[in-house]
Amino acid sequence: MNFRAFEENLFKLFMVVSLILVMGSLLLVFAIVIYKGASALSIEMITQVPQGGYYLGKGGGILNAIIGSLYLAGGAIVLATVVSLPVAWYMNQFTGRSRYVSILRDILDVACGIPSLIYGAFVFLIIIGLSQRTSLFWGIITVALFIAPILIRAMDEVMQTVSHRLKEASYALGATEMETLFHVVTRQALPGIITAIILAFGRGIGDAAAVLFTAGYTDSIPTSLSDPVATLPLAIFFQLSAPFPEVQARAYASSIILLVIVLLLSIISRMISKKTARYVIK
Amino acid sequence: MSLIKDRNRREKIIKTLLLVPTIGIGLLVIVIAASLYLRSEQILSLYPLTDLLFSSNWRPLAGEFGFLPFIMGTIWVTCLSMLISIPISILTAIYLSEYAHQRIRKSIQPFVDLLAGIPSVVFGLFAVLLIVPLIRDYLGPFFGAATSGFSILAGGLILSIMIFPILISISFEVLQMVPTETREAALALGATRWEAIKHVVLRMAYPGLIAAIVLGFSRAFGETMAVLMVVGNVPIIPQSLFDPGYPIPALIANNYGEMMSIPVYDSALMFAALLLLFVVVFFVVISKVMLLRFRRGRA
Amino acid sequence: METHIEIRNYNLSIDGKEILKNITLEIPKNQITAIIGPSGCGKSTLLRSMNRMNDLVEGLKYTGTIKIDGNNILNKDQDVISLRRMTGMISQTPNPLPMSIFDNVIYGPKIHGLKDKKAMSQIVEQCLTRVGLWNEVADRLSDPASKLSLGQQQRLCLARSLANEPEVLLCDETTSALDPISAKIIEKELIELKKDYTILFVTHILRQAKRLADHVVFLYFGEVIEAGPAEEVFVHPKDPRTQQYLEGVFG
Numbered sequence: 157m158n159f160r161a162f163e164e165n166l167f168k169l170f171m172v173v174s175l176i177l178v179m180g181s182l183l184l185v186f187a188i189v190i191y192k193g194a195s196a197l198s199i200e201m202i203t204q205v206p207q208g209g210y211y212l213g214k215g216g217g218i219l220n221a222i223i224g225s226l227y228l229a230g231g232a233i234v235l236a237t238v239v240s241l242p243v244a245w246y247m248n249q250f251t252g253r254s255r256y257v258s259i260l261r262d263i264l265d266v267a268c269g270i271p272s273l274i275y276g277a278f279v280f281l282i283i284i285g286l287s288q289r290t291s292l293f294w295g296i297i298t299v300a301l302f303i304a305p306i307l308i309r310a311m312d313e314v315m316q317t318v319s320h321r322l323k324e325a326s327y328a329l330g331a332t333e334m335e336t337l338f339h340v341v342t343r344q345a346l347p348g349i350i351t352a353i354i355l356a357f358g359r360g361i362g363d364a365a366a367v368l369f370t371a372g373y374t375d376s377i378p379t380s381l382s383d384p385v386a387t388l389p390l391a392i393f394f395q396l397s398a399p400f401p402e403v404q405a406r407a408y409a410s411s412i413i414l415l416v417i418v419l420l421l422s423i424i425s426r427m428i429s430k431k432t433a434r435y436v437i438k
Numbered sequence: 439m440s441l442i443k444d445r446n447r448r449e450k451i452i453k454t455l456l457l458v459p460t461i462g463i464g465l466l467v468i469v470i471a472a473s474l475y476l477r478s479e480q481i482l483s484l485y486p487l488t489d490l491l492f493s494s495n496w497r498p499l500a501g502e503f504g505f506l507p508f509i510m511g512t513i514w515v516t517c518l519s520m521l522i523s524i525p526i527s528i529l530t531a532i533y534l535s536e537y538a539h540q541r542i543r544k545s546i547q548p549f550v551d552l553l554a555g556i557p558s559v560v561f562g563l564f565a566v567l568l569i570v571p572l573i574r575d576y577l578g579p580f581f582g583a584a585t586s587g588f589s590i591l592a593g594g595l596i597l598s599i600m601i602f603p604i605l606i607s608i609s610f611e612v613l614q615m616v617p618t619e620t621r622e623a624a625l626a627l628g629a630t631r632w633e634a635i636k637h638v639v640l641r642m643a644y645p646g647l648i649a650a651i652v653l654g655f656s657r658a659f660g661e662t663m664a665v666l667m668v669v670g671n672v673p674i675i676p677q678s679l680f681d682p683g684y685p686i687p688a689l690i691a692n693n694y695g696e697m698m699s700i701p702v703y704d705s706a707l708m709f710a711a712l713l714l715l716f717v718v719v720f721f722v723v724i725s726k727v728m729l730l731r732f733r734r735g736r737a
Numbered sequence: 738m739e740t741h742i743e744i745r746n747y748n749l750s751i752d753g754k755e756i757l758k759n760i761t762l763e764i765p766k767n768q769i770t771a772i773i774g775p776s777g778c779g780k781s782t783l784l785r786s787m788n789r790m791n792d793l794v795e796g797l798k799y800t801g802t803i804k805i806d807g808n809n810i811l812n813k814d815q816d817v818i819s820l821r822r823m824t825g826m827i828s829q830t831p832n833p834l835p836m837s838i839f840d841n842v843i844y845g846p847k848i849h850g851l852k853d854k855k856a857m858s859q860i861v862e863q864c865l866t867r868v869g870l871w872n873e874v875a876d877r878l879s880d881p882a883s884k885l886s887l888g889q890q891q892r893l894c895l896a897r898s899l900a901n902e903p904e905v906l907l908c909d910e911t912t913s914a915l916d917p918i919s920a921k922i923i924e925k926e927l928i929e930l931k932k933d934y935t936i937l938f939v940t941h942i943l944r945q946a947k948r949l950a951d952h953v954v955f956l957y958f959g960e961v962i963e964a965g966p967a968e969e970v971f972v973h974p975k976d977p978r979t980q981q982y983l984e985g986v987f988g
Contacts, residue, residue: 160630160632160633161630163632164630164631164632164633167529167632168533168537168632170529171529171530171532171533171537172533173529174525174526174527174529174530174533175529175530175533175534175546177526178526178527178530178550178553178602178606179546179549181553181599181602182549182552182553182556184564184568185556185560185561185564185599188564188567188568189560189563189564189567192567239459239462239463242455242456242459242460243456243459243460243463245456246453246456246457246459246460247460249453249456251793253795260460260464262726263464263467264463265722265726266467266719266722266723267463267466267467269653269656269657269660269718269719269721269722270467270470270660270715270718270719271659271660271661271662271687271714271718272660272662273660273662273687273690273691273711273714274470274474274660274711274714274715274718275470277474277690277694277707277708277711278469278470278473278474280694281473281474281477281708282473284698301466304463305463305466308463319832321828321830321832322832322834322835324790324793324828324832325828325832325833325834325894326834326844327790327793327821328788328790328821328824328825328826328898329821329822329825329844329845329848329897329898329901330818330819330820330821330822330845330848330849330901331818331844331848332445332446332449332818333449334448334449334452334453335445335449335848339844339848340834340835343834343835343836344835355555358555359555361557362555362556362557362558362559362560363557363558364557364558364559364662364663365558365662365663365687365691368691368694369694389557389558389559389663390559392559392560392563393559393562393663393667396563396566396667407563408563408567411559411560411563414557414559414560415556415560418552418555418556418557419552421555422548422551422552422555426548434881435835435836435837435881435882435883436835436881436883437832437833437834437835437882437883438883441849441850442816442818442819442849445818446816446818
């Protein structure tokens with residue numbers, strides 16, 4: 157037994173400890189949230205909007221936030237996808253290397269790194285400038301803005317992995333660059349694209365900072381784009397800030413709901429990925 | 439023949455149309471920076487930049503806007519989180535890349551992704567439930583500090599957990615990019631696995647690892663909700679880990695409501711946002727430079 | 738011997754490095770022309786010049802003319818799409834598209850505007866029969882192409898090219914990645930197909946060239962050393978280098 161082997165085993169120990177810490181934190185987060193929130197979780201929570209005095213401990217639920225989040229993130233992901241897919245296509249049309257596209261990728265990476273709070277501040281300036289009010293519409297715009305760079309890069313990455321030989325096969329048969337992009341590249345990259353969209357949706361639903369100053373908050377379910385809208389993360393935040401333990405407990409329960417949504421999205425994306433991979437060439 | 443002319447024309451039209459959203463998104467960062475700057479002009483014209491950045495007097499109602507407490511708060515929390523997260527994440531990445539079986543790797547992957555997907559508020563909630571009491575009731579007294587638990591330490595701890603996924607995944611990818619031949623060469627010369635990693639793999643990978651760390655930094659800098667919920671939000675310069683702090687994102691998020699009613703306050707907050715933007719952009723650029731170095735070093 | 742493709746003073750360079758030097762050739766119609774030579778001598782590059790796939794490579798420059806049926810395809814005004822319809826290419830490793838078997842075969846005609854479903858089914862059946870795949874896949878046309886074996890995939894790629902009704906078939910080491918049995922099948926098909934198509938076949942396997950070729954081009958470091966009918970080149974080579982190559986001295 158010498159120093160070298162000892163050093164290796166020592167570091168291996170450190171590594172395993174690190175891994176345990178990481179996995180452990182994940183488990184701990186789920187465990188604590190579920191443990192604390194399970195008692196307050198009830199059918200009313202997911203089927204009712206806050207009744208009068210909800211924040212003082214009286215009846216109701218967070219249906220407003222659940223539906224609100226779904227509307228907001230749903231609208232945002234549709235908008236973001238409509239913008240992102242064309243940009244990803246644009247970036248992948250060239251067979252060679254394009255300086256402009258490289259620069260664009262760098263700009264997008266920077267945009268990805270900008271905190272969602274800043275996007276919120278930016279849209280807030282627009283709202284003020286146009287003398288508008290916070291609403292579902294602006295919330296959608298904000299979330300779409302901040303997930304678009306992430307979505308574009310994710311789609312771009314998948315499209316880039318499409319083997320050049322597939323594209324060549326298409327060109328050799330007389331297809332144009334765009335035709336190849338639409339019929340071959342996108343189809344090959346489809347599982348990855350769909351995963352990217354679903355994950356972006358997850359980020360949109362979970363974000364509070366962006367919608368903090370652009371979407372408003374309300375106890376009712378919005379009926380039009382100009383209504384303010386409640387979102388799950390903000391609902392959790394506000395309930396937690398209330399001085400009543402019953403309301404705080406509801407915050408934990410709301411977190412369970414949010415976690416369940418995130419978990420579901422993760423599972424769904426994996427399933428859909430497998431399904432759409434049918435025609436993909438390995 | 440005309441059908442082909444149509445296709446060629448259609449191709450050109452589509453390519454031009456695609457340019458529209460592309461240029462739009464490309465200009466996004468600049469537009470955001472410009473808007474924030476325009477709004478900051480007011481406060482920048484009223485006070486010299488050095489006062490803003492280095493004064494610790496934060497009394498907006500009296501017209502005093504010293505950002506130092508917030509800058510320091512951000513630095514304390516971010517540095518603490520990086521200090522905790524870097525060794526753990528890199529060791530985990532090394533383990534996954536160099537030692538773990540394919541099967542273990544495949545099964546850990548979804549969990550790391552799940553950790554990445556947990557919303558910020560839920561982390562904040564968790565921190566309020568577990569970390570804050572832990573600090574208040576055990577860690578604080580152990581070190582002889584009287585603290586409410588809402589502190590830099592709480593912020594740093596929860597932030598470190600939140601950046602595990604990004605540090606681990608980028609480090610892992612970087613390590614994977616080191617060619618197998620390099621490892622094998624070292625092993626063939628009689629090095630242990632760990633020595634091969636230490637002397638060869640890490641040496642090759644280190645610019646890429648720096649890139650990962652820098653990106654983690656930028657993510658930690660901008661993280662808002664979770665930190666806001668546990669860091670105390672008191673505008674003082676922290677003197678110890680157990681003091682409360684007030685990072686810049688928390689400042690902006692907490693006060694946007696008042697900012698329209700107090701003069702110059704909105705400009706001040708937008709200036710804070712601009713600062714944040716600059717720092718984050720700076721870090722991302724550095725990480726790209728490091729990644730470029732890494733790729734060149736590999737070739 | 739009727740000339741289908743005429744190449745005159747064709748030079749090609751990549752980033753300044755000369756790959757093909759002063760190529761002058763006449764490719765006969767409806768025959769199999771084998772392009773032989775040591776690896777890395779520009780055989781594939783020459784092949785890819787015929788359908789201007791080389792245009793996709795950066796830093797690539799060429800001069801000279803390549804005329805198919807008298808029409809210079811290197812002309813700036815040449816419509817590359819219709820050129821590629823006229824020339825079918827089958828590469829070394831099969832590259833099926835991420836679609837069903839049916840969609841793979843009909844991809845070319847669909848792109849070029851075919852909409853009639855009945856015509857599509859006819860074409861698919863015809864082409865798959867032509868390459869001997871019909872019986873093997875007729876009952877699972879909507880299966881992903883990736884499910885086929887390598888040999889079947891290559892035949893699929895051949896069928897796919899045929900669906901476009903080309904005049905020229907460009908085969909780049911088409912059987913090199915296949916097992917001997919699949920290779921034999923494809924060779925047999927090519928011999929059948931030459932009745933209707935002009936076939937250029939790049940190969941580094943001399944025995945294969947001897948089996949298939951009617952006409953031979955020996956390419957050595959980017960230059961045409963010798964070209965002519967197979968019996969002449971194989972039995973009575975004029976250039977000593979050709980002789981050496983045939984004896985296996987290099988490549």
